[in-house]
Amino acid sequence: MDIYQIVSFLAASVLLTLLPGPDILFVVAQSITSGWRSGVAVAVGLCSGLIIHTSLVAFGVAALLAKIPIALTGIKAFGALYLLYLAYMSWGEAGLALAKTGGKQRYSKLLKIGFVMNVLNPKVLLFYLAFLPQFVVAGGNTALQVFTLGGIFFIQAIVIFSIVAFFAGLLNRFVEQSPVGRYIGKIKSIIFVLIAVNLFWL
Template sequence: MLELQTIMMFVTASTLLALAPGPDILFVLTQSMTKGSRSGIVIALGLCSGLIFHTTAVALGVAVIFQTSILAFTILKFVGAAYLLYLAYMAFKDASKSKLESDKSPLSLKALYKRGIFMNITNPKVSIFFLAFLPQFTNAEIGNVTAQIFTLGALFMLCAFVVFSLVSLLAGRVGAWFAQTKSGEKILNRAAGTIFAVLALKLAFASK
């Protein structure tokens, strides 16, 4: 059982880390502004669900593979970069459509949830970060370390989801106001496409 002081310190650190500018929060921000708060919250849930993969990887020692194997790290990061480039293409494509055309085939909540999961698990740097971060708050003297890792992972997911959801609500309102005009909607989609492209390049050239 983790001590209360340890939990408080971990929750504080996790909340601050979730607030820090990074691929996940930028992804939530852009999707909420272009698709609405509800979509952003579903994507946030997907992103946080993806953290189950990284937590399990750390708890079972699999995350070490991404830290030590250049091939595994490179394959996963290029898959993630390719997916981000695809999202960038779709955002620019939406920017070229009329509002009526864009509204014809909105993504389902299930598709948005899957998008969040895929976005998260294809970033090997998250596993490496968890590998360095989570064990700092464990203590072998108070119980099973693997169980503590899973507990900490769950707490991090909760903190991240709360932060991302609040960002979604705010960004969704800003996006709805900005997209009242045809030009505003196009600008939002182009901005989202640019951010996705930049994130793709950043991930593609990322090193361990």
């Protein structure tokens, strides 16, 4: 790959990452309700899932899965059920005081949630399968190029998500001091349900 291809891929990746979608919505929501550090934890988890998708594309597994609709439907179903489970668990949260407890354990949990959400989203896998090969040069080491592109996408995504988390986190204090803070659990629950609907039906 030459520098032109890398710059072109990076520009396209940044634009795609900035488009409104379930992942960035979750990062924003988590940052507003629990602070920017929580948003970054979710972002790291979401982006870590991209490593799995990159590997599946590089080794040809993604192409095989794309030919088995029932497999993709199964992954979507598991993903949607997991999100609905998170919605159920969030519904009873009392407010921001609860959301802010837990320290490192809470960040680890958020990272895990982001990772599982991303891995169980076959739309990301199919996107990678369609997007990454467009920038692969014929005649070169395909797997190495895919991993390189995946690495570039990973880095820019985590940088952008972290910036978004920081600025969304600035609203945390406003939300904390407003009556909305009492309903954080229910708001998060609704967000999880909307993401589940987007994953399975849209």
